[in-house]
């Protein structure tokens with residue numbers, strides 16, 4: 001087993017916010033180009049804040065812990081703040097990741113940002129219609 | 131909590147008879163086998179006794195055994211040493227696509243050194259077709275290497291048939307029998323081969339010691355130059371305690387091989403039949419019957435191996451996986467890919483390898499703790515939810 005921090009193990013064993021959101025405001029799906037894994041984030045937006053964040057992950061222990069941590073960090077943040085969540089920040093919050101697992105933390109931040117962008121582009125499209 | 135070690139393919143435990151045999155050589159018997167005095171003589175006699183024990187396990191002559199530092203070294207030595215020794219004859223090497231990295235990467239190194247390499251494919255069970263070996267042979271082929279049994283998917287290869295073909299064509303044939311020796315009866319005369327690798331920690335001997343058996347008269351280029359240990363073919367002061375341990379482990383394997391088969395086979399078969407009945411969407415990897423006795427391997431769809439390993443470890447169960455995420459190189463197992471298993475499915479690889487300490491209760495424990503783990507991970511998996519949605523939509 002890779003040398004995971006206690007925090008990673010804790011999030012892995014008890015991941016927060018697993019699941020899907022019905023009629024989400026945004027969805028972000030990313031594949032891990034390194035090992036072929038997959039992560040999907042669902043968001044619900046209210047007053048420009050992330051009202052709810054949920055995820056599904058097909059991947060290693062680190063990927064699951066990363067998704068859980070990202071969802072926790074993002075929840076309640078404004079969209080702008082949430083866009084600032086970087087892989088580095090996520091890894092730091094998890095008390096570090098083994099070197100060969102750092103790429104898994106890219107996935108989490110990317111999937112969340114993609115979900116937010118999805119929301120923004122949908123909103124723009126709707127705005128255009130009005 | 132119950133502790134269940136089912137990773138004997140990684141390493142078997144050391145038998146107490148073996149460690150007891152080694153202890154004097156970690157203490158009072160410390161001489162260098164090359165020395166010309168009593169101290170040296172005692173150590174040399176111990177090494178020679180071990181050589182005879184290892185030879186007996188595979189039906190060879192003692193002087194045909196070369197001790198090495200590991201199965202990996204034996205394989206490196208065989209591929210590089212046998213190819214280099216024959217380079218005036220030709221520069222073409224043939225290995226199967228599912229070899230251990232110590233064979234495959236050695237063959238790749240030979241490519242860099244100006245040899246040409248052909249990889250023989252396998253079928254969906256990981257079996258090499260001997261006719262494919264025949265087709266790959268050329269005038270300048272000097273070496274064929276196909277493993278005896280695959281440690282990751284358990285499949286046993288048709289070594290005898292391949293050896294018949296290489297003999298007809300006068301090509302040296304090496305087999306990596308690291309996963310097979312000590313578990314299956316292995317007899318070099320019956321197999322009709324020229325060289326064979328084995329390793330101590332695969333059959334209850336110590337780590338850090340292996341052997342290469344080389345048929346008398348087959349030439350090899352040493353990889354380690356120095357003194358004239360091991361008949362001048364492998365220099366370096368012998369690791370006497372480890373060699374003594376390997377010898378003892380070989381002796382025990384030779385006497386107990388039938389009992390081992392009898393103990394391990396039902397455990398394997400129990401898991402192979404029960405797991406797919408308890409968990410949906412499971413593929414057995416490797417040959418369903420013609421496989422190592424203590425070896426059951428699967429791919430569990432929609433989820434990834436490392437996360438299963440971690441959750442199983444949390445329940446006291448030790449297994450391994452060939453998923454990309456569990457590999458340091460972050461690549462899916464080349465063995466599963468060579469068998470035509472898609473990358474996604476290969477991510478769910480899980481390998482159970484039983485040992486003489488394993489019991490039927492251990493298998494039942496796995497059958498109890500694994501399904502909820504699979505369930506949990508599938509609930510988290512976007513692939514699984516996609517699958518559920520599309521299969522529902524199809525109805």
Ligand code: FES
Pocket residue numbers: 032035036037058059060061062063101104454455456460
């Ligand atoms: S998701 Fe594959 S290594 Fe983390």
